Amino acid sequence: MASGQERSELDSRARQGETVIPGGTGGKSLEAQEHLAQGRSRGGQTRKEQLGHEGYQELGSRGGQTRREQLGREGYQEIRSKGGQTRKEQIGHEGSTRSWAAKEDRLGMIRWDMRDTRRRAAKADSAPWTSLEEIVLPRKASRLKSPSSGLRAVDHY
Numbered sequence: 001m002a003s004g005q006e007r008s009e010l011d012s013r014a015r016q017g018e019t020v021i022p023g024g025t026g027g028k029s030l031e032a033q034e035h036l037a038q039g040r041s042r043g044g045q046t047r048k049e050q051l052g053h054e055g056y057q058e059l060g061s062r063g064g065q066t067r068r069e070q071l072g073r074e075g076y077q078e079i080r081s082k083g084g085q086t087r088k089e090q091i092g093h094e095g096s097t098r099s100w101a102a103k104e105d106r107l108g109m110i111r112w113d114m115r116d117t118r119r120r121a122a123k124a125d126s127a128p129w130t131s132l133e134e135i136v137l138p139r140k141a142s143r144l145k146s147p148s149s150g151l152r153a154v155d156h157y
Contacts, residue, residue: 014029 011029014032
């Protein structure tokens with residue numbers, strides 16, 4: 001590690017775009033170059049060298065273990081017990097009702113839209129249209145008030 005004066009000197013050179021750390025790049029600061037150099041030095045290492053002997057041994061030993069041995073008895077029991085539960089039991093009552101209500105709303109809206117569309121389609125099929133303008137333009141208020149159409153215009157004001 002560089003002393004304070006050397007560090008500030010190297011930092012000023014790094015700001016000018018010079019590579020001041022072996023393995024580093026021409027970064028904006030000394031710290032950035034050190035960080036990059038450290039990351040690059042690990043690139044060529046094997047997994048064993050990166051983890052060290054103990055960490056690698058631990059990984060290797062887990063390869064032949066069953067899921068139960070890896071998790072330990074308690075963790076495995078917890079996973080097993082949740083397997084037979086319903087979604088409602090797993091997440092609790094409130095979380096389950098909230099998501100169900102949202103789903104019900106979405107389904108209800110879809111069903112309502114479908115019913116409404118079918119109703120409009122049936123009405124359009126039964127009406128005797130003479131031209132395209134009659135379909136596009138709204139019907140006159142006098143026709144809405146007639147008892148034969150089944151619809152009533154109501155004034156709320």
